Amino acid sequence: MAKIGKIIKVSGPLVVAENMSGSRMFDIVYVSDMRLMGEIIEFRGDKASIQVYEETSGIGVGEPVYPAGRPLNVELGPGIIESIYDGIQRPLDDIYNSSGNYISRGVTADPLDRSKKWEFKPLVKKGDSAAEGDYLGYVQETPLIKHYIMVPPGVKGKVKDIGEGLLAIEDTVAVLSGGEGDVDINMIQRWPVRRPRPYKNKKMPDIPLFTGQRVIDMFFPLAKGGTACVPGPFGSGKTVIQHQLAKWVDAEVIVYIGCGERGNEMTDVLMEFPGLVDPKSGEPLMKRTILIANTSNMPVAAREASVYTGITIAEYFRDMGYSVALMADSTSRWAEAMREISGRLEEMPGEEGYPAYLGARLASFYERAGMVECLGSADGRTGALSVIGAVSPPGGDLSDPVVQATLRVVKVFWSLEANLAYRRHFPAISWLNSYSLYNDSIKENVKKEVAEDYFDLQSDAMSMLEEESELEEIVRLVGLEALSGPDRIILLVSRMIREDFLHQNAFHDIDTYSSIEKQYRMIDVILYFYRQASDSLRMGAEIADVESMKVRDRIARMKYIPKEEIDRIDKIKNDIKAEFTELVEKPHLEE
């Protein structure tokens, strides 16, 4: 048993205590008689440096430190969906009910409701053998989520007893008898947040993860189990993109971490999600969402813990075989929390005062994403954990160490640009600087699921946008009149791609989500227009006439066509054809 320590120094969120031998690195301790939770992050002799997850004012030298003898854990089990937790998994709704509008110190609450009874349905019988990761049964936690109760990692044996019916999470649901005697299993698993949960093996992410956002799905797609980052200056729409993804991404479970961001944004999610409906199932989106909220005015050290708490919860659902998407907004605040603690520890700083281990920490966080073959003896089920991190570099400067360290590990980069945001082009994802490295790995699956020529359309549209940026330089120098007809067609069509396809209004009922079929048809129509326009030019049509065609208005409005009527998009092609035929014939008549 570890001894009770004594505080010898208090400096902001960092407390140093002596007489701490017997505890281990990253063990949890309770500081002073207010029992503020903290974590040991350094040892020197028997002195331990502790980062405290709560405000430390009023703490003084000589006060006690109680070791808990365990690392920082999360509790995993039914009741976790629809929760809103702080960085150390305290349920904020329970805290609100018990202690009011402000977060007072030292409050504790169970992360999961102990009293609620769940209808447990067994999936194994007495006498079956079960190993780590195997399903024992499930509870229908929400209409969207079957919460599987699995054999915890490291346990195996024959099923000696299995429960059924209404059970609370602490009730024993199964007894396994193995080599080391009987093991009682209930519905709660505890897992240390800093240790990745085990899996059988990792796979290459080759299934696309569609998000309903046109610029992302069409140009810079994400894969299930992939990683992406969204850096951008303030006001460029990082949070709106994160919210849009949380709403519409094609994943079964969403973990949203508000790490050091605005309180009102979390309130927004809390109020909006229960009213939004999942496009696939018709159920409220909140029924698949878990929120971790550590707002900017909450203690810094808990901000550091919040990303780990979130990703551990996400891994747990991945282990059930779900596709999970995790959004972290913003990882810069997490890095700043690391920097603050590192500064208080008087470590030698690296770039911009960030600790030298910044890159390693970020990389090991993103590496917890992936498509995996889950633990479990027979079925070989696959789970995926995709991670999307927002980065908030100072002044939008991409040379910031957090951005650079992130870009070294993530495979998709959505670069947000202030200039696009000023023009109210949202999502303000730059089509020239962003990239996705999943285009190749998901190729086969996309061709099968969406369309054979998907990537041809993508590269045609992309090269047109690239050409546009070159032509714009020329226009700046010599004016639009100096351009040839075909070049002006390119300018015209790229403007259509930008304004009628890439621009997407997150606050418009229909435009907020575009199914992949709709996206494909939209870009197809625009490129059809391009081919027709080029042809008509060759056949003698005037560029000015092409620029003032009536059908352009219909193309501009196709984004507002609801999903039930997407066949109307294809019909625009007929109108395009008709109007061009008219255009080409007109000059002949005059002659």
Next chain:
Amino acid sequence: MLKEYKSIVNVSGPLMLVEGVEGVKYEELVEIRLEVGSVRSGRVLEVEGDQALVQVFEGTSGIDPRNTRVRFLGRGARMYLSEDILGKVFTGLGRPMTENDRIIAEKSLDINGSPINPFARDYPDEFIQTGISSIDGLNTLVRGQKLPIFSGSGLPHNKMAAQIARQSTVLGKKEEFAVVFVAIGITFEESQYFINDLRATGAINRSVIILNLADDPAIERIATPRVGLTCAEYLAFEKDMHVLVILTDMTNYCEALKEVSAARKEIPGRRGYPGYLYTDLATIYERAGRIKNKKGSITQIPILTMPEDDKTHPIPDLTGYITEGQIILSRSLHKKKLSPPVDVLPSLSRLKDKGIGEGKTREDHADTFNQLYASYARGKEVQELAVILGEAALTEMDKVYFKFAEEFENRYISQGEYENRTIEETLDLGWELLSVFPRGELKRIRDEYLDKYLEKYMEKEEGQK
């Protein structure tokens, strides 16, 4: 009985190290008695063994380490409050400015406050009509929002803030705002301008004024915004008032923070500001908002002057990451004699989407502001192009955009200091300006609204012809 220590070992900058202390707590309030009899206050920044590091709010000049006595008060800094604080003036540490400003306190609150549980927050969605088109129409302010004004030296941010304080109302309700005016290191003239304005409109009786002027101790500024916000929280969440907090100038606050950080020899972050500047500013700005089941609200308008008008400077940069948008003032518009010179393109209100639309302002609001933005942005691009190529090189449509951008600046953005436009007037003005475009150019507006609103202006123009 509190112990008194005479064991000051080091004094450097605003900091003082006291030795041989017992039972001192982090963040505790400290009373410092100088030899000459004057009393200063401070707070504990760090305790280690038997040493306490104390930050002296009034500065350390005149402190004689051998003859100064220090007492640790066993509590944090508190503000004494009752409803009588309305109409009173306090110092930057929350003490009454004159004998007339003394109150009989009903309770006292820790000036640092506590973080609001995100679950307890109510989403701000009540439209505030400020009567300024560039705010109401384009960067709508709502109750419980924190919307800073990013300004530069010499720009009329004070006039704008005073106009907001003077004109703000919530549609359909006759409730008036209580104003908490917090002066942080600004000059006498600037603060007097505000106070006179509050006096002239009679608003002074529902205002609390916290003054730390340029010649007041710099370190005191670390406490000043917190004192003001404690008053605001008391009025909003215990007395059910809607409070508008004006903090000016946050740049001076950050400078004070930098001074303390430098004295502690901390490793600096960008441009010498401490690495925890973001977190520290968040503990101020996040004190705006609404709480479920509470009637009152706190709306914050912090003002900061950007050094060299540089938006990427750490102070505006980190502020922008915390606040819910920003109003940016532009020097070039100011030179064109536009007032208020709001640079609308980089300005933003993040909470506008929930505060506008049918039942709040008008159904067409969201679409028209998107359209105004997009058209103005294109107009500005055309104007730039015209500078390089000459107006002759512009296409017919470009010329319309060119003219639109000019009209938009002169009529929509610019308005008088005492001109109070209703939201209807602002929206109609928007339609009037947009009516110069052919219908096909107005892609951001839904057909139904074009039918309903645009036709009116089209007919009018035809009638004029």
